Amino acid sequence: MAAFEVIGGQPLKGEIVPQGAKNEALQILCAVLLTSEPVTISNIPDIRDVNKLIELLRDMGVKVGKLSTDTYRFQADDVHLDYLDSEQFAAQGRALRGSVMILGPMLSRFGRCQLPKPGGDKIGRRPLDTHFLGLEKLGGKLTLEGTDFYKISAENGLKGAYMLLDEASVTGTANIVMAAVLAQGTTTIYNAACEPYLQQLCKMLVRMGAKINGIGSNLLTIEGVEVLGGTEHRMLPDMIEIGSFIGLAAMTGSEITIKDCQIPELGLIPDTFRKLGIELEFRGDDIFVPAQDHYELATYLDGSILTISDHTWPGLTPDLLSVLLVVATQAKGTVLIHQKMFESRLFFVDKLIDMGAQIILCDPHRATVIGLDQRNKLRGITMTSPDIRAGVALLIAALSADGRSVIENVEQIDRGYQFIDKRLAALGAHIKRL
Structure with missing residues (x-):
């Protein structure tokens, strides 16, 4: 130590x-799972939490190329879904709070995801209810194994829905937005978080082909699309x-x-x-x-x-x-x-x-x-x-x-x-x- x-x-x-912004990085990096095309991200901070998330993505099968000290290219065209069942994945998820934000992209694109209760700072209660309630309203089916292992699936795909979030959770909003961009129909999120980092995520998704209105406000309207493309993004x-x-x-x-x-x-x-x-x-x-x-x-x-x-x-x-x-x-x-x-x-x-x-x-x-x-x-x-x-x-x-x-x-x-x-x-x- x-x-x-x-x-x-x-x-x-x-x-x-x-x-570069740590809290933005954890959202933006998970968004690369939404497309099979290359995504280049710059101004990535060289810190433990971000490096652990990049390592997790790499182990899931995402191709990771380091272009410079703060710039990476990611391509999620061969994600290993069976890796989610491994003990190594469970250990990685428990060690990192930001791992929770793979739920939305994985559920939306691949129809399933699972995750142990994520780690992070011991600063008090940090419930994940907003994440799961939002994903369930889009059609996700949640099951809990033991006391700290979550499984969520959407065998028939996700469908847009109206939701009023119980709290304006930044990571919860990010997860729901990333799920909704590939869902069928219209999703309306009221009491959405509107922090600059969440705005950055939405702007990046729009460049990838998503249809999101209300960016910067607490009312987001998302028209689902069939597929997203690659993009370049620089973090705040x-x-x-x-x-x-x-x-x-x-x-x-x-x-x-x-x-x-x-x-x-x-x-x-x-x-x-x-x-x-x-x-x-x-x-x-x-x-x-x-x-x-x-x-x-x-x-x-x-x-x-x-x-x-x-x-x-x-x-x-x-x-x-x-x-x-x-x-x-x-x-x-x-x-x-x-x-x-x-x-x-x-x-x-x-x-x-x-x-x-x-x-x-x-x-x-x-x-x-x-x-x-x-x-x-x-x-x-x-x-x-x-x-x-x-x-x-x-x-x-x-x-x-x-x-x-x-x-x-x-x-x-x-x-x-x-x-x-x-x-x-x-x-x-x-x-x-x-």
């Missing part, structure tokens, strides 16, 4: 380019990594330029950091974060304490709340962080309290942060990364802290951030992989 040794308290400086930069770098600059008092950010796709992220008092300057498609000695939290017009909470798009993504919480520990003022979606995601704050942060964990979903206003630096400690986003938040805290920190279980961070230690070292960070 690897660890990072960090000597904190050093200001950083320079330019950094965000990787990772908005979570962009937000992480903004938080890093603020916490360490650093001057950092984040390149090629696709700013119009960031939604509320820039304005949320501005509410924490962080100055941002847009320079074309780059974000310049100047060095700041202090930053002060905003309040509401009546003077009451600011609340920052997550919500479905176009609300704030829950994946950034861990970083925002860490940044607030050195702000001037008080803020309530409300994590609505996952009940275990705030449990990492005990490490921040050990570092000297003033945080009251109100319940599994809410934490009140009393900012130290840079008067008292956090202190370095030894800690463990519990999940991807908490892991990078702890890394940011360690880089701002006085003294030496050791972060264990950094394989969790590697799942979502490519070569993060080398990229931060290029900015002047004192970080070493143990």
Whole structure:
């Protein structure tokens, strides 16, 4: 098990380019199963979760060619359906949350799929009901073997249907969309997720020949087609990594330029950091974060304490709340962080309290942060990364802290951030992989 040794308290400086979006990659890669023609995808991040999914596709029989460091060509013209029955497939599916998104494409094109309960971050309950309810409305027949092995089939093919999703699940919507594009007739999905990554998937499918209306809204209408063709697709930069770098600059008092950010796709992220008092300057498609000695939290017009909470798009993504919480520990003022979606995601704050942060964990979903206003630096400690986003938040805290920190279980961070230690070292960070 690897660890990072960090000597904190050093200001950083320079330019950094965000990787391709992890959450988009997991959807886009599964979509290659919908066609027998070649699909070329660029700006793919070199991270554990994505590499595991590419390996899974290859073992299923998808031809995978690496054209450059971030560009691959996929061709699913000889998918091995019998591989789904192997123990190796079951082990791969359990190790990766993103494996769930092969269900829609496989069911739609081949009429069947099966999958063990997928893995991923331990951040609370993450039910798959939305996925299966949507696929069943299209004609899929679901059976459960044991407590954690799902089988779904559609012997007579899928047929379009109207559905009102019980939640605006991004991966659930992606699965249903990928199933519906090859279904007979019209599918209407209300309360659909509309995140930029889901929009990217829909635009890619349209280029492949799908008929999808309402992209970018929560009401999608899909006319099924008989076959899809190949295409080329370039993924967006990772908005979570962009937000992480903004938080890093603020916490360490650093001057950092984040390149090629696709700013119009960031939604509320820039304005949320501005509410924490962080100055941002847009320079074309780059974000310049100047060095700041202090930053002060905003309040509401009546003077009451600011609340920052997550919500479905176009609300704030829950994946950034861990970083925002860490940044607030050195702000001037008080803020309530409300994590609505996952009940275990705030449990990492005990490490921040050990570092000297003033945080009251109100319940599994809410934490009140009393900012130290840079008067008292956090202190370095030894800690463990519990999940991807908490892991990078702890890394940011360690880089701002006085003294030496050791972060264990950094394989969790590697799942979502490519070569993060080398990229931060290029900015002047004192970080070493143990």
